[in-house]
Amino acid sequence: MKYIIILGDGMADEPIEELGGKTPLEYAVTPTMDELAKKSEIGLCHTIPEGMKPGSDTANLSVLGYNPRQYYTGRSPLEALSIGVDMKPTDIALRCNIVTLSDDNLPYEEKTILDHSSSEISTEDAAVLLEAVRQELENDTYKYYVGTSYRHLTIWDKGEVVELIPPHDILGRVIGTYLPQDEYLKDMMKKSYDILNNHPLNIERAKKGLNKANSIWFWGAGTRPALKAFEEKFHKKGAMISAVDLLKGIAVGAKMEVVEVEGADGTLHTNYVGKAMAGVKEILEKNCDFVYIHIEAPDEMGHQGSIPNKIKAIEYLDNKVIKIVKEQMDLSKVPYRMLIMPDHPTPIYCRTHTSDPVPYMLYDSTKELNHSWNYNEAEARLSGNTVNHGYEIINKLFEV
Structure with missing residues (x-):
């Protein structure tokens, strides 16, 4: 059988x-x-x-x-296994989506989340954008890894499992009250918008009628699974x-x-x-x-x-x-x-x-x-x- x-x-x-x-x-x-x-x-x-x-x-x-x-033990650690990231016992994995926030002159906290998948962005486009984020934000504590389409990974060395909101749960809402309490995570998300919103690839995507992939979004924190x-x-x-x-x-x-x-x-x-x-x-x-x-x-x-x-x-x-x-x-x-x-x-x-x-x-x-x-x-x-x-x-x- x-x-x-x-x-x-x-x-x-x-x-x-x-x-x-x-x-x-x-x-x-x-x-x-x-x-x-x-x-x-x-x-x-x-x-x-x-x-x-x-x-x-x-x-x-x-x-x-x-x-x-x-x-x-969390969603992101399971994705880390797929990507091939060998997590240390002290590592925390975070899902790092590339999402679409409203392209307006409002402060980051007052923007609206429009699309959790950035028009189902291709892995190839997402890799280019995540590399731009990685060059600016990666350090010894936070490492970025490319996954598939809009779904990517951040490893937080000696981190903690913090409460984070999945982006697909708040589509169409103003993001301020859903941002991480951890100030450094929040700051990386805000900086990612500055890096990505006017990235040449996003300008081209907008011309094609696609949603800009203009911010990272952390969620799904967890420890190494067994x-x-x-x-x-x-x-x-x-x-x-x-x-x-x-x-x-x-x-x-x-x-x-x-x-x-x-x-x-x-x-x-x-x-x-x-x-x-x-x-x-x-x-x-x-x-x-x-x-x-x-x-x-x-x-x-x-x-x-x-x-x-x-x-x-x-x-x-x-x-x-x-x-x-x-x-x-x-x-x-x-x-x-x-x-x-x-x-x-x-x-x-x-x-x-x-x-x-x-x-x-x-x-x-x-x-x-x-x-x-x-x-x-x-x-x-x-x-x-x-x-x-x-x-x-x-x-x-x-x-x-």
């Missing part, structure tokens, strides 16, 4: 008036998921432990079978396919194989087919027992507040990932179990993560089930199936 998780990041949502009271998942045209739902167990899964913040870090740890209360190896924990060889450093970092920490896919960038236009085929290859050709295929686009479209693009991301997931994985696995005649779910909701109305339970769908190619279910939030709720601890969902997949 082979095992597959296909995770649509932030795919779950709330009913939307413009969609006739349907969620994007209900509204989207998803023939493959519709077909699978008739042959699958569906239900709700609580991926976020009560009292913990609803991040992709805690949620994906849960889905992978790691209790966040036991294993979570995850138990996935194969030791579950006795299965696993592989991770994701464009996002956070997911790659979890995989590195869990000693899973990290599979790089050309053109996979975490955006709406990522290489969906390439990721699907890479997952199939790991299962059928490289003797992996388990593969985790992570698709970031629904979450990004939720943060952007784009109803059409969130629907499109879900439809791409259905047609370019789930359909291909199912077709290839069925052709191989290899028995498999496949779990399809989000990690958390990213509702359009608030443009950030919530802690509500998410719908899951568990398919077994060896079982003949015949239901009338469709896969969406409402019907998952009606099913009566509930996984109260997200880190136990993988036990259902593995039939433990």
